[in-house]
Amino acid sequence: MPTIYLETIIKAPVDRVFDLARSIDLHMISTKETNEKAIAGKTSGLINLNETVTWRAKHFGIYQKLSVRITRMQRPFLFEDKMLSGAFKSMEHVHRFEEFPGGTKMFDEFTFSAPLGPLGKLAERLFLTKYMKRFLVIRNQELKDIAESEKWKKLLTIN
Secondary structure (H helix, E strand, O other): OOEEEEEEEEOOOHHHHHHHHOEHHHHHHHOHHHOOEEEEEOOOOEOOOOOEEEEEEEEOOEEEEEEEEEEEEEOOOEEEEEEEEOOOOEEEEEEEEEEEOOEEEEEEEEEEEOOOHHHHHHHHHHHHHHHHHHHHHHHHHHHHHHHOOOOHHHHHHOO
């Protein structure tokens, strides 16, 4: 199973970064390229432990659904979501946050497996891992931009 590891340095307090990372509204802003919309479960605000969200998004020219549950949460240092149903065979995303002078280090550990046996393994190697990494990097950059500006206030005060 491929695992993508990312580290993003954000010049903002850990509480703010943690909350933005679990904001349904920020997720939709940061995934405008794939037109992601929360369509079931938690559809706005901050997702919490044991809550679910179902996303509808366009990947590879096809609209798909992905449902996840928040399975672990240790505010403001960690949360984890796991796929309940969707296009992957399996998917887990661990989000970790560490304070450091002047900001927060945000770590992503994204592990997934494609369906379709050997064909899925080939897709993982040829394009899917690169595609998912780019998706996460774009999302993290948007989160960073919002956290480091005044835009975060609008997202976190509506919750």
